[in-house]
Amino acid sequence: MDDFTHATEAYLSWLRASGITISPKIHLADLRSRNASRGVVALSNIAPDEELFRIPRSIILTPSSLPSLPADADPWTGLILSLIAAHNAGPASPWAPYLAVLPPLEAFNTLLFWTEGELAELQASPVLGRIGAAEAREMIAERVVPVIEAEPARYGYAASPGRDEIFATANRFASIIMAYAFDIERDPAERQPDEEGYVTEDEDAELPKGMVPLADALNADGERNNARLFYEPDALVMKAIKPIPAGEECLNDYGELPRAEVLRRYGFVSPTYAAWDVAEVEQSLIDSVLRAGGIDIPFYTFAAERNALINDLEILDDAYEITRLTPDVHGLSIFDHALRHQILLRVLEPLPNPPPKPSHTAKDTYRYPRAWFAVLEQVIEAKLRQYGTTLFEDREILASLERAGEGAGRRGMAVQVRMAEKEVLHGALQALALGRREAAEVDIGGEKRRREEGEEGGRKVRRER
Ligand SMILES: C[S@@+](CC[C@H](N)C(=O)[O-])C[C@H]1O[C@@H](n2cnc3c(N)ncnc32)[C@H](O)[C@@H]1O
Numbered sequence: 250m251d252d253f254t255h256a257t258e259a260y261l262s263w264l265r266a267s268g269i270t271i272s273p274k275i276h277l278a279d280l281r282s283r284n285a286s287r288g289v290v291a292l293s294n295i296a297p298d299e300e301l302f303r304i305p306r307s308i309i310l311t312p313s314s315l316p317s318l319p320a321d322a323d324p325w326t327g328l329i330l331s332l333i334a335a336h337n338a339g340p341a342s343p344w345a346p347y348l349a350v351l352p353p354l355e356a357f358n359t360l361l362f363w364t365e366g367e368l369a370e371l372q373a374s375p376v377l378g379r380i381g382a383a384e385a386r387e388m389i390a391e392r393v394v395p396v397i398e399a400e401p402a403r404y405g406y407a408a409s410p411g412r413d414e415i416f417a418t419a420n421r422f423a424s425i426i427m428a429y430a431f432d433i434e435r436d437p438a439e440r441q442p443d444e445e446g447y448v449t450e451d452e453d454a455e456l457p458k459g460m461v462p463l464a465d466a467l468n469a470d471g472e473r474n475n476a477r478l479f480y481e482p483d484a485l486v487m488k489a490i491k492p493i494p495a496g497e498e499c500l501n502d503y504g505e506l507p508r509a510e511v512l513r514r515y516g517f518v519s520p521t522y523a524a525w526d527v528a529e530v531e532q533s534l535i536d537s538v539l540r541a542g543g544i545d546i547p548f549y550t551f552a553a554e555r556n557a558l559i560n561d562l563e564i565l566d567d568a569y570e571i572t573r574l575t576p577d578v579h580g581l582s583i584f585d586h587a588l589r590h591q592i593l594l595r596v597l598e599p600l601p602n603p604p605p606k607p608s609h610t611a612k613d614t615y616r617y618p619r620a621w622f623a624v625l626e627q628v629i630e631a632k633l634r635q636y637g638t639t640l641f642e643d644r645e646i647l648a649s650l651e652r653a654g655e656g657a658g659r660r661g662m663a664v665q666v667r668m669a670e671k672e673v674l675h676g677a678l679q680a681l682a683l684g685r686r687e688a689a690e691v692d693i694g695g696e697k698r699r700r701e702e703g704e705e706g707g708r709k710v711r712r713e714r
Contacts, residue, residue, distance in 0.1 A: 337405025358516030370663035471521030574676030
C-alpha cells in the first residue's frame with residue numbers, strides 16, 4: 250500500500266469514528282490518473298435526494314474550533330490560524346487524519362504558485378490582474394504573522410518561527426481554504442430573536458468559513474453536477490440531486506465560473522465551464538482606441554460636455570465584461586451595458602436632450618450608429634492583438650501539447666484559458682457584424698419602422714453615411 254492509499258484508509262476510519270454516516274453506495278476513489286487526487290464515486294445506482302453522507306456539525310473545522318482566536322479575526326484569517334494550529338499539533342490534533350489528505354504546497358496548480366514564465370502563457374488574460382499575490386502577502390503580513398509572533402505556543406510553535414515559515418504555511422492554508430472551504434450557513438436554532446421577536450439574517454455579514462471533511466472530497470464539473478450540500482440544524486448532508494449511475498463520479502457545484510476563474514481558484518481547467526467564459530476590455534484600451542483616430546468617429550467624442558455626462562452617469566469602470574455569443578442570447582447583450590452605453594454617448598450626434606438611458610436589453614440595435622460598431626470592433630481587435638498568438642495558432646499549440654501528453658499541464662491549461670477568451674472576442678466580432686447588418690436594415694426601413702412603432706419620443710435614427 251503506498252502512502253497515498255494509506256492516508257486514504259486512515260482518513261476513512263477517522264471519518265467513521267467521527268460520526269459521519271457514509272452511504273455504502275459510494276467510495277473515496279483514487280483519481281491520480283486523472284490529475285484529480287481523490288474524488289467520490291458511486292458504487293451502485295443512486296436516486297435523486299438520496300443521502301451520500303451526513304456530517305455532524307461538530308466535526309467541521311471552523312475558527313471557533315480554536316479557543317481564544319483574536320476577536321476581530323475575519324473568516325479567512327480565523328480559519329488560516331485554526332488550520333495552522335491544528336497542523337502544528339501533529340498527530341495529537343483531532344483533525345490529523347483529515348489534514349493528512351489535504352494537498353501539500355507543491356501540489357497546487359492555482360495561479361498563486363505559477364512562475365512568471367508560466368503566467369506569461371496566459372498572455373493578455375485579465376485573470377493575471379486577479380491572482381492577488383501581493384494582497385495575500387499583505388494579508389498574511391498584517392493579520393497572521395503578528396498574531397503568531399505574539400503567542401507562538403498557542404499556534405503549536407515550540408519557538409518563534411521564522412517569517413518565511415509562517416508565510417509558506419499560511420499560503421498553503423489560504424490556498425486550501427480557497428479551493429476546499431465552505432461558507433457555513435448557521436444553524437437556524439442558534440439565531441437570536443431581536444427585541445421584537447423576529448429572527449433576521451444580516452445580509453451583509455460574512456458567513457463563517459469552515460473545512461467540511463468529505464464534502465470537500467467532491468470534485469466539480471460545469472455540466473455534470475449531480476450532488477449538493479444541504480445545511481440541517483445538526484448536520485450537513487450531501488445528497489444526490491440527479492440520478493447517479495454506478496461508476497459515475499459524484500460532483501459538486503463550484504459555481505458558474507469562467508475557465509480562467511476555475512483555474513485561478515481551483516487549479517484545473519475543464520471545457521465544461523465554457524458557457525461562462527468571458528473576455529474583458531479595459532477602459533484604458535477603449536480610450537486609446539478612441540484617441541488613436543483612424544475611425545470614423547466624430548470630433549466631439551471627448552468634448553467637455555460628453556465627458557461630464559459620462560462621469561455624471563458613473564458608468565465608467567476599469568474594465569468591462571463580454572460574455573460568450575450563443576444562439577440563446579441577443580447578440581449585442583453580450584457586451585456589458587456600461588460599455589455599450591459609454592461608447593454610444595461618445596459617438597451620438599447630436600447628443601439628444603435628455604440623453605439616452607443605459608439600456609440593459611440591447612434589443613434596440615437601431616439606436617447604435619455606424620461609428621459605435623466601428624469603435625467596438627477596433628477595441629475588440631486591439632484586445633485580440635494583445636494576446637500575441639491567434640486562436641488558430643493556439644489550436645495548433647494545444648494539439649501538439651496534447652499529442653505530447655501535456656495538455657493538462659500548466660502550459661496546456663494556460664493555452665485553454667487564453668483560447669476561451671479569444672473565442673469570446675471572436676464571438677463579439679460576429680455579434681457586431683450581425684448587429685451592424687441589422688442596424689443598416691432597420692435604418693433603410695427606418696421610416697416604416699418608426700411609423701409602425703409610433704414616434705419613439707421623436708428619437709432620431711441615424712442613417713448610414
Ligand atoms: C474541494 S477539492 C476536491 C477534492 C480533491 N480532488 C482532493 O483529492 O483533495 C478541490 C480540488 O479538487 C481538484 N478538482 C476538482 N474538480 C476537478 C476536475 N474536474 N478536474 C481536475 N481536478 C479537479 C482541484 O485540484 C481542486 O482544487
